[in-house]
Amino acid sequence: xxxxxxxxxxxxxxxxxxxxxxxxxxxxxxxxxxxxxxxxxxxxxxxxxxxxxxxxxxxxxxxxxxxxxxxxxxxxxxxxxxxxxxxxxxxxxxxxxxxxxxxxxxxxxxxxxxxxxxxxxxxxxxxxxxxxxxxxxxxxxxxxxxxxxxxxxxxxxxxxxxxxxxxxxxxxxxxxxxxxxxxxxxxxxxxxxxxxxxxxxxxxxxxxxxxxxxxxxxxxxxxxxxxxxxxxxxxxxxxxxxxxxxxxxxxxxxxxxxxxxxxxxxxxxxxxxxxxxxxxxxxxxxxxxxxxxxxxxxxxxxxxxxxxxxxxxxxxxxxxxxxxxx
Numbered sequence: 062x063x064x065x066x067x068x069x070x071x072x073x074x075x076x077x078x079x080x081x082x083x084x085x086x087x088x089x090x091x092x093x094x095x096x097x098x099x100x101x102x103x104x105x106x107x108x109x110x111x112x113x114x115x116x117x118x119x120x121x122x123x124x125x126x127x128x129x130x131x132x133x134x135x136x137x138x139x140x141x142x143x144x145x146x147x148x149x150x151x152x153x154x155x156x157x158x159x160x161x162x163x164x165x166x167x168x169x170x171x172x173x174x175x176x177x178x179x180x181x182x183x184x185x186x187x188x189x190x191x192x193x194x195x196x197x198x199x200x201x202x203x204x205x206x207x208x209x210x211x212x213x214x215x216x217x218x219x220x221x222x223x224x225x226x227x228x229x230x231x232x233x234x235x236x237x238x239x240x241x242x243x244x245x246x247x248x249x250x251x252x253x254x255x256x257x258x259x260x261x262x263x264x265x266x267x268x269x270x271x272x273x274x275x276x277x278x279x280x281x282x283x284x285x286x287x288x289x290x291x292x293x294x295x296x297x298x299x300x301x302x303x304x305x306x307x308x309x310x311x312x313x314x315x316x317x318x319x320x321x322x323x324x325x326x327x328x329x330x331x332x333x334x335x336x337x338x339x340x341x342x343x344x345x346x347x348x349x350x351x352x353x354x355x356x357x358x359x360x361x362x363x364x365x366x367x368x369x370x371x372x373x374x375x376x377x378x379x380x381x382x383x384x385x386x387x
Contacts, residue, residue, distance in 0.1 A: 194227025
């Protein structure tokens with residue numbers, strides 16, 4: 062009941078920000094104890110910040126930690142998506158070998174080779190959201206670096222998005238993110254990554270995705286996207302949009318979008334009760350998943366089986382406009 066009352070209040074506040082949403086729709090949304098897609102659509106539109114009167118950095122400083130000599134495309138796709146969705150500044154923190162390659166992809170990204178730990182802490186302090194994992198690799202030294210960064214972020218209480226090889230690192234040390242503090246962590250595994258992590262969690266813990274505590278949640282990517290948390294009221298499933306094309310880089314695009322939406326939701330003051338963190342995570346994840354599926358759908362319409370992740374980047378503007386602004 063507490064959740065239902067707070068959700069009704071949030072939706073009514075959103076009415077002041079979204080003149081295009083009818084009162085009838087708001088009343089329909091407020092009749093449910095769960096986040097149905099109509100409610101999620103209203104709430105996700107409400108977190109989009111206005112552009113007027115902003116200073117550089119206010120719309121988001123996002124860090125993508127990843128990349129290696131073998132994998133330079135993944136952190137690029139994640140970072141450029143975070144920037145094109147609407148973050149002001151995006152940093153890519155990567156290896157010395159990968160840094161010049163990623164720099165060559167775009168002058169819009171700030172690319173930094175791994176600094177000493179003391180310098181890294183200072184960089185992380187300035188970031189609003191940190192995405193860790195795209196193209197990270199699985200070298201033992203890389204895994205150790207991942208665990209060290211998680212500890213830094215925990216102490217700084219930084220919101221995290223963990224994807225790709227970051228999920229492999231979690232699988233190898235399943236307790237590393239346990240009881241992570243608010244504003245929490247959103248993990249974005251595909252089917253195989255989710256199964257691997259699930260099998261590493263003690264079998265007596267049910268459901269497996271609540272193992273880490275209230276502020277660590279999971280987006281299960283696939284033919285349908287399923288959001289899972291420790292509170293079923295915040296969970297949802299999306300089946301619309303997307304396509305059967307599974308070109309590499311799509312998950313990286315989602316992680317970058319999620320970094321930006323997560324930051325916006327945190328700054329939106331959409332809810333100030335004890336459920337606020339879980340609601341914010343749910344809304345921002347929905348926005349990113351919906352957005353990515355629509356970019357995939359639009360790109361596939363144009364390119365069919367030859368569609369690449371880079372084709373999805375070309376759809377960002379039109380999909381953002383139609384999904385969140387019209």
